[in-house]
Amino acid sequence: MARTKLPPTVRQRRLGAELRRLREDVELSATRAGELFGATQSRISNIEAGGYAVSADRVRALARLYECTDEELIEALTGMTGGRTRGWWEEYREILPASMLDLAELEHHASYMRIVSVFHMPGVLQTTEHASALISDALPALALHEVEHRVSFRVKRQAVLYGERPTPLTAIVHEAALRMGFGGPDVARAQLEYLIKMSELENVTVKVVPFGVGIFPMSGQGIVYCGGEVPRLDTVQLDSDHGSEFLDTQPQLARYRNVLDRMEACALQPVESRDMIHHIAQDI
Known part of the structure; x- marks a missing residue:
């Protein structure tokens, strides 16, 4: 039985997209690029599609x-070669x-x-119970085994915050998310206490945006901004009712950097943020 070819990962697609952008910058068609490179137009197109x-x-x-001539960019792109990363998330493929x-690969x-995060806790900072409460109430309803898969997947994403080179994380959380109370008082209180605990890691900064600090520069959807090897390779992931959307053009990246900067400028400092989270947890 022939083995089904897996679709390209987000990293493979991004490498191809950047090569396409470099080609378009010098106004070469895929056909002409293939001729100059000693390849067919279809091979160039397949490379660019990841x-x-x-x-x-x-x-x-x-x-x-x-x-x-950007050597730093070229070296970053060469680091994205080599096929698929066999990360832990691959065990969830087709599930x-x-x-x-x-998102996990990013x-x-x-x-x-x-x-x-405006209405929900950041995915990488959720407790198992909080994640289970959210996912169990999803529409359309999920079967029990589907809930379990999604909860375990969400919790495993936290691995990036630990290890020899933990990823620096700044989480800007609106007060609304702190007061939603998903899962009931015990689950909500434990989630807030966990958020405080995680904010005490050296690589994790949590800043709270309190009610009444000004005009919202966004629609309220969750934003995850992942820094690339160089700024040009950054990626934005947006949450929506229809799933994730990934953005990586330079105008899009500039827009969401501005949104993040404005939200962070409205936020309390880390110590004040922890105090606020603590007070809300006590009031539950």
Whole structure:
């Protein structure tokens, strides 16, 4: 029986997209690029779609063909070659939506993360009980085994915050998220206490945006901003009712950096934020 080819990962797609952008910057068609590179137009298109693995040497050769002189970017792109990363999330393939696996892969490779959460706790800072309460109430309703898979997946994402090189994380959490009370008083209180505990890690900063501090520069959807090897390779993930959306054009990245900066400017400092979380937990 023939083995089904797996779809390209978000990292493979991003490498291809950046190579396409470099080609378009010098106004080369895929056909002409193939002629100059000694390949077919379809091979260039497959590379740009992330469907064909390329070596570091080929990436450097394509970058030279496209007149790219940004050595830092080129080296970052060569670091994205080599096929699939066999991360822990691969065990969930064909069990969970591909966009969830893409987010875990992005977080795994991120040089830093910035998160804005307005109505929910950041996914990487949720307790098992809090995550279970949220996922169990999803619409359409999920079967018990589906809930268990999604909860375990969400908790495993926290691995990026530990280990030899824990990822720096800044979580900007609105007061509304602190007061939602998902799962009932005991679960909500334990979640707030866990948020305080996580905020005390050296690599984790939690800042609370209190009610009444000004105009919202966003619609309220969750934002995860993952830093790339170089700023051009940053990625934004947005939560919506229809699933995840990944953005990576330079105008989009600039827009969401501005949103994050404005939200963080409205937020309390870490010590004040912990005090506020503590007081809300006591009042539950």
